[in-house]
Amino acid sequence: MSFATTLAELVAKRNVQLSYIAILKPYDVSGATELTLYYSDSGFVTEPGDTPANQYFDPRLVEPITFSRTMFSSGRVGGFSRPGYGNLILSNGDGELDDFAGYAWDSRSVEVRVGEFGAGISNFFTIFKGESKTIEFDDETVEVVLRDNQEDFAIEFPPNVYTDVALSANVLGAPIPLCFGEVRNIEPVLIDSTNRVYQVNDGEINAVSAVYEGGVALTLTTDYTVDLANGKITLVAAPTGIITADIQGYVDSGSTYLTSAADIAREIVTTYGGLADPGDLDTASLTAMNTANNSTIGIYVKDSTTILEVLDQIANTVGAFYGFNRDGEFQMARVELATGTADAEFDLTNIIEVQRQSSATPNHRVRVGYDKNYRVMSESDFGASVTTAQRDYLVREMLFESDNTASIRTIYPNSEELVVPALFSASSAASTEATRLLALYGSQRDFYTIRVKTQPYTLKLNDVVQIAFDRYNLTSGKKFRVITITEDAASNEVELELWG
Numbered sequence: 001m002s003f004a005t006t007l008a009e010l011v012a013k014r015n016v017q018l019s020y021i022a023i024l025k026p027y028d029v030s031g032a033t034e035l036t037l038y039y040s041d042s043g044f045v046t047e048p049g050d051t052p053a054n055q056y057f058d059p060r061l062v063e064p065i066t067f068s069r070t071m072f073s074s075g076r077v078g079g080f081s082r083p084g085y086g087n088l089i090l091s092n093g094d095g096e097l098d099d100f101a102g103y104a105w106d107s108r109s110v111e112v113r114v115g116e117f118g119a120g121i122s123n124f125f126t127i128f129k130g131e132s133k134t135i136e137f138d139d140e141t142v143e144v145v146l147r148d149n150q151e152d153f154a155i156e157f158p159p160n161v162y163t164d165v166a167l168s169a170n171v172l173g174a175p176i177p178l179c180f181g182e183v184r185n186i187e188p189v190l191i192d193s194t195n196r197v198y199q200v201n202d203g204e205i206n207a208v209s210a211v212y213e214g215g216v217a218l219t220l221t222t223d224y225t226v227d228l229a230n231g232k233i234t235l236v237a238a239p240t241g242i243i244t245a246d247i248q249g250y251v252d253s254g255s256t257y258l259t260s261a262a263d264i265a266r267e268i269v270t271t272y273g274g275l276a277d278p279g280d281l282d283t284a285s286l287t288a289m290n291t292a293n294n295s296t297i298g299i300y301v302k303d304s305t306t307i308l309e310v311l312d313q314i315a316n317t318v319g320a321f322y323g324f325n326r327d328g329e330f331q332m333a334r335v336e337l338a339t340g341t342a343d344a345e346f347d348l349t350n351i352i353e354v355q356r357q358s359s360a361t362p363n364h365r366v367r368v369g370y371d372k373n374y375r376v377m378s379e380s381d382f383g384a385s386v387t388t389a390q391r392d393y394l395v396r397e398m399l400f401e402s403d404n405t406a407s408i409r410t411i412y413p414n415s416e417e418l419v420v421p422a423l424f425s426a427s428s429a430a431s432t433e434a435t436r437l438l439a440l441y442g443s444q445r446d447f448y449t450i451r452v453k454t455q456p457y458t459l460k461l462n463d464v465v466q467i468a469f470d471r472y473n474l475t476s477g478k479k480f481r482v483i484t485i486t487e488d489a490a491s492n493e494v495e496l497e498l499w500g
Contacts, residue, residue: 003116007125008458010116017117019044020064020489021057021124022088024110024132024144026103035103039090046121060097063089063490065112065128067146070484070497071321071335071461083150084130084323088112090142097142105132110146111328114457114489127457127487129328148324153273153307160202168193176202179231179249180264181298182425185212185394186374187244188233189302196238198245200300201231206248206257208233214241214383215390241383244375249298259296261318262289262332265311269330273307282331292334293318295429297422300374317422319437325460333462337440338479338500342466344459345477350452352493356472357447365404365417366437370430372398372423401431403438448472448480448498459485465498 004010010018021044024037040057041064048054067086088110090097110132115124130148137143158175165172171191179186179201188198200208208226211218211233218224218235225234233245250267251257258264266286270277297317301310315322315332322332377394386394393399398421409415418441424430450467459465461482468477484497 003119003123005123007114007127010114010125011454011458013116018114018489019117019119019124020061020112020114021121022061022064022110022112024108026100026105026108026132029102029104034108042117044121050121060090060092061088062091062141063087064114065146066486066488066490067128068484068486069148069323069461071323072483083154084146084148085133086128086146088144088146090144091140092137092142093140098137100135100142101137103135105135105144107152108132110144125457127326129326130324149275149328149330150308150323153269153311155273155307157268157272157305157307157310158202158301159272162191167191175302175304177300177302178202179205179247179298179300180267181250181259181423182209182246182248182296183298183300184246184371184373184425185244186247186300187242187302190243191232196235198233198235198243199231200233200245200247201249203231204229204251204255205231206251209246209248211243211245212390213239213243214381215244215377215386215394216241216383217390242375242377242381247298247300249300259298260290260294261297261314261320262286262294264297264299265314265322265332268307268310268314275330280329282325282329285331285333289318289320289332289334293320293429293433295432296425297429298372298425299423302374313423316420317424317433319420319433319440321461323461326457335440335462335481338464338481340464342479343463345466345468346450346452347468347477348470350454351450351467351469352453353451354467354469354471354474355449357449357497359444359446360441361412361415362408362444363418363438363441364406364408364412364415365402366420366434366441367400367402367417368420368424368430368434368437369398369400369422370424370427372421399427399430401427401434403431403434405438405442408442445499446478446480449495450498451493451495453493457487459494459496461485465496467498 021040025034028035038057039061040059041061043059044057046055065088069084112128113124114127133145133147135144158178160176161173162171188200191197191199205228211224223236269275320332320334325331376397463482464479466477466479467474480498480500482496483499486495
């Protein structure tokens with residue numbers, strides 16, 4: 001018998017009996033070791049030459065996987081991302097899995113694979129690679145609650161804090177700041193008041209473009225010196241006003257100054273988020289993101305936050321989403337209208353239900369920020385010789401570029417403007433993105449939720465699908481982007497939220 005050699009080939013097969021296996025790796029608290037547990041839906045044993053060899057997969061998998069992935073946390077395209085979630089269910093009527101109660105399940109590895117009944121393990125393909133969150137019991141089953149690896153990014157950031165007792169007492173226990181890309185008017189951390197030492201980054205930076213006292217530019221060497229290797233600035237004399245600086249920030253271990261959204265995100269998730277580079281990354285998506293938009297951005301993280309919140313700001317700047325694919329690889333991609341060849345097509349032969357959701361009112365204007373001012377000032381903060389241009393800038397939180405289509409309000413009187421507090425350093429980058437977003441959101445875009453009797457495990461977020469249906473002006477077919485996928489292996493159904 002010939003078995004499918006790729007996931008796409010398996011999905012394309014008709015009338016095939018699917019089989020599922022799951023590999024769980026909880027931590028045995030009493031034994032102080034990580035376990036590897038093997039389960040299947042129908043009983044399964046690997047061959048002597050397989051990896052793992054001669055491994056029995058206990059047939060307890062009664063609901064292989066229900067899982068949902070979505071680009072964003074709200075109903076419309078744009079905004080901030082949300083980790084995926086789901087579950088798998090194991091039978092436990094005999095109580096053999098009661099020991100699970102003594103295991104630690106938070107952030108433990110879970111992998112689910114699918115293949116044809118009777119195939120060897122090399123012909124089983126990963127449809128989920130993520131982690132467990134917790135487990136829930138009843139008399140008959142154990143439910144393993146699943147999350148994708150994005151959950152691991154809900155950790156404190158910046159991760160390092162000041163502990164050297166020789167430093168100023170007021171900084172002990174405070175985060176050591178991180179500065180990525182090009183930023184303006186940040187307020188550095190005073191770490192040594194006796195010697196007037198300030199820090200802008202936990203490590204090497206590319207340049208100190210300017211230092212200001214009360215908004216007045218100081219002179220290098222005469223008024224201050226820099227330590228680029230450690231991200232520090234030292235004043236020659238005690239200041240009488242607020243000290244701020246313009247910085248070209250973070251330099252990675254390869255001595256590269258990082259400036260684009262994709263490159264900065266990559267550095268954060270690998271150096272601070274625990275991912276391996278390139279093994280845990282969808283590098284093709286990051287390369288494509290740089291091709292789509294490699295404009296210089298900048299973000300200064302001085303106060304404690306999370307990696308998720310920082311990634312949200314970075315992705316929102318360039319109109320992108322991020323998350324993990326089925327293989328557990330971090331990906332990032334820009335949101336675009338659906339064009340080109342569809343990754344899947346659905347029609348009356350496999351559509352169970354179509355629901356047209358409410359559409360967002362088109363935006364008549366888009367404003368995109370740039371040159372974020374990290375230390376907004378008032379008149380009482382300024383030095384006597386501050387320039388008019390600098391004064392005008394310092395009282396604003398950021399500058400904006402905009403694009404608009406006035407006629408939209410004729411059709412949609414309640415149309416609002418879309419404001420994106422982006423992190424671009426150049427006005428031209430903000431202007432380009434404002435025009436792009438107006439093209440996306442200045443026209444009516446439709447949302448549909450469809451339920452189909454199939455398991456398109458090859459589909460992923462941001463894929464293009466074509467829908468042909470005998471209602472809602474879809475008779476001739478229309479292309480959409482996939483913005484949410486909810487898969488249910490037990491019912492052999494998938495629900496897609498589409499936008500376009």
